Amino acid sequence: MADCPRRRFLKTALAAGALAGLNPLRAASGAATDWVTLGKSKVKVTRLAFGTGTMSGRTQRELGQEQFTKLVRHAYDRGIRFFETAESYGEMHKMLGIALNGIPRDTYRLMTKLTTREGTNPQEKIDELRRLAQPDYFDVALLHYQHFATWPTDSVRWQDGILEAKVKQAVIGHGASVHGLPALRQMPGNKWLEVAMIRVNHNGTKMDAEAYNTNGPGNIPEVLSHVKQVQSQGMGVISMKLVGEGAFTNRADRQAAMKFAFKNAGVNCVTVGYKNTAEIDEAIENLNLALA
Numbered sequence: 001m002a003d004c005p006r007r008r009f010l011k012t013a014l015a016a017g018a019l020a021g022l023n024p025l026r027a028a029s030g031a032a033t034d035w036v037t038l039g040k041s042k043v044k045v046t047r048l049a050f051g052t053g054t055m056s057g058r059t060q061r062e063l064g065q066e067q068f069t070k071l072v073r074h075a076y077d078r079g080i081r082f083f084e085t086a087e088s089y090g091e092m093h094k095m096l097g098i099a100l101n102g103i104p105r106d107t108y109r110l111m112t113k114l115t116t117r118e119g120t121n122p123q124e125k126i127d128e129l130r131r132l133a134q135p136d137y138f139d140v141a142l143l144h145y146q147h148f149a150t151w152p153t154d155s156v157r158w159q160d161g162i163l164e165a166k167v168k169q170a171v172i173g174h175g176a177s178v179h180g181l182p183a184l185r186q187m188p189g190n191k192w193l194e195v196a197m198i199r200v201n202h203n204g205t206k207m208d209a210e211a212y213n214t215n216g217p218g219n220i221p222e223v224l225s226h227v228k229q230v231q232s233q234g235m236g237v238i239s240m241k242l243v244g245e246g247a248f249t250n251r252a253d254r255q256a257a258m259k260f261a262f263k264n265a266g267v268n269c270v271t272v273g274y275k276n277t278a279e280i281d282e283a284i285e286n287l288n289l290a291l292a
Contacts, residue, residue: 032287033079036268038236041173041194043139045082045109047262047269048287049238050075050280052096054246054273057089063275065095072099074277076108078284084271086113086144087129097134110135113144113177113197114158122161126170140195141171147212149182152190159192177240180212181222188229196230197238198223200267202260203253205244227265239267246273251282258283259290 032048050072052060060068072083083100085092093112100108112129114122126141141162143155155176165171175195178184187196199207200223207218227237239261248254261267270287274280 030291032284032291033081035081038140038173038195038238038268039231040234041140041175041236043109043173043195043236045139045269046080047291048080048283049082049084049111049269049271050080051240051271051273052083052085052092053089054275057085057092059246059273059275060092061090061095065098068095069099071274071277071280072096075274075280076100076103078280080280080284081108082111082269082271083108084111084113084140085133087115087125088113088144093129093132097132101134105135109139111140111142112138113142114162115145116143116155116158122158123164126161126165130170137169138171140173140175141165142174142195142197143176145179146176146183147179149186151176151178151183152186152192173236175235179208181208181210181219183212184208184223184226187235188226188233193230193235195236195238196227197240198227198230198267199241200224200227200239200261200265200270201242201244201248201257202264203244203257205247206241224265227267231266236269237265237267239265239270242270242272251286254282255286255289258286262287262290 033046035044036047037044054060063071083096085096110133114125143158146155162171162174173194175193175197177197178187184198187193199218201207204217204220207220208223209216209218231237242257242261243254248257261270272283
């Protein structure tokens with residue numbers, strides 16, 4: 001097949017990535033609601049994000065639209081301006097779109113995560129999710145839940161689809177979220193990636209191990225080594241599973257996890273799911289303490 005526009009774009013993107021300046025790992029300072037840049041994506045987000053995927057979004061969906069909207073508006077008013085959701089979180093694209101309706105689009109950032117199914121047209125899926133969430137574009141689009149070592153080749157069609165969406169300005173930055181060490185090991189050196197979403201906390205709960213779906217603790221030293229590698233290669237890093245998907249019922253653990261993510265792992269941003277305003281207020285306070 002002749003060199004199509006999306007392939008030409010991919011070549012250009014890879015060349016630009018190779019020339020991008022590297023971001024040295026350093027301890028963060030500042031505040032939870034400061035704007036930071038997600039590596040070579042150049043997308044600016046707040047350090048603390050609003051996640052909608054607690055228990056695959058069930059926690060947020062069960063709030064109902066009215067209470068969920070109040071929660072989103074509280075987060076926005078407190079300075080959290082980065083919101084993330086995923087195709088697999090049920091109705092959360094639609095609920096988030098309703099909650100953000102009327103807020104100036106240039107004052108917040110929105111991230112979607114795409115399920116890389118066979119037989120699905122990436123462009124049609126991105127457009128469908130845009131209609132549900134109501135934005136003209138997504139600031140970040142990630143390949144969601146990549147959990148095999150072969151994901152970089154398995155998902156080429158979706159990678160190209162995201163790049164094509166970038167040409168159309170439907171997507172600004174792109175990357176992947178991974179589960180399991182075999183998948184995580186493919187992130188360092190991956191020239192397609194701009195943003196890496198990685199599970200990070202202080203005691204390995206819900207973190208990466210050899211088996212992506214293990215119930216045991218993850219391998220913290222190896223995860224940290226890969227976080228530092230991708231950071232040194234200019235990728236932005238977003239931490240997920242910061243509170244072990246709700247497993248940390250003790251606030252001391254939640255504070256320790258936040259401090260570990262920024263001071264030890266050196267992530268750019270963390271996403272946390274909330275079910276009430278008190279959890280939002282606490283997360284902001286915990287991150288401010290971690291950065292102090």
